[in-house]
Amino acid sequence: xxxxxxxxQLRETYQKITQILQHKVDEYGLTFGLLFLxxxxxxxxxxxxxxxxxxxxxxxxxxxxAVKRLINLKMxxxxxxxxxMRYNRLVVTELGKSMxxxxxxxxxxxxxxxxxxxxxxxxxxxxxxxxKLNHNLTNMDIHNDLDDIIE
Numbered sequence: 601x602x603x604x605x606x607x608x609q610l611r612e613t614y615q616k617i618t619q620i621l622q623h624k625v626d627e628y629g630l631t632f633g634l635l636f637l638x639x640x641x642x643x644x645x646x647x648x649x650x651x652x653x654x655x656x657x658x659x660x661x662x663x664x665x666a667v668k669r670l671i672n673l674k675m676x677x678x679x680x681x682x683x684x685m686r687y688n689r690l691v692v693t694e695l696g697k698s699m700x701x702x703x704x705x706x707x708x709x710x711x712x713x714x715x716x717x718x719x720x721x722x723x724x725x726x727x728x729x730x731x732k733l734n735h736n737l738t739n740m741d742i743h744n745d746l747d748d749i750i751e
Contacts, residue, residue: 617714624706628699629673633658637666638675639700642692649690675699 625635637656644652653663667690670676675696678688692700715723 617710620710621707624703628675628703630675634666634670634675635699635703638670638692638696641676641690642697642700645691646689648687652690670696 622632625632628635630638633656637652640652640655641647644655647655649663649667650660652658653660656663658666667676667678671678674693676690676692679691681687681689718726
């Protein structure tokens with residue numbers, strides 16, 4: 601069935617991209633979750649740990665552990681709030697900022713290399729097809745499909 605072949609190609613592509621990006625993240629001694637948390641802290645400097653945990657879908661305990669790890673890696677630091685010294689806000693350090701910039705530059709290069717040899721027409725068509733696929737995936741009712749399998 602061609603749908604199965606296409607789905608397997610997409611899975612293989614996803615795995616290869618993940619491996620390539622993971623290689624870079626490994627250089628920093630981070631996980632994707634810690635990298636994205638660092639980027640989120642940089643993007644939302646006024647957010648509390650509780651708010652960040654909610655966005656990242658972390659428990660408060662997991663968030664506390666992630667923050668400690670990032671502090672130990674010198675990617676972020678805690679700075680007391682001027683308005684209430686009992687509370688700290690998280691700030692990305694210069695090391696953390698340079699890591700974020702390095703990762704963003706790396707991703708751009710990977711994306712350029714990934715599509716080397718593609719014409720603009722091919723990229724436009726691929727984008728159109730993938731957008732249609734993502735639309736279909738978004739509209740799938742997974743719970744009903746699971747119920748059909750179980751019954």
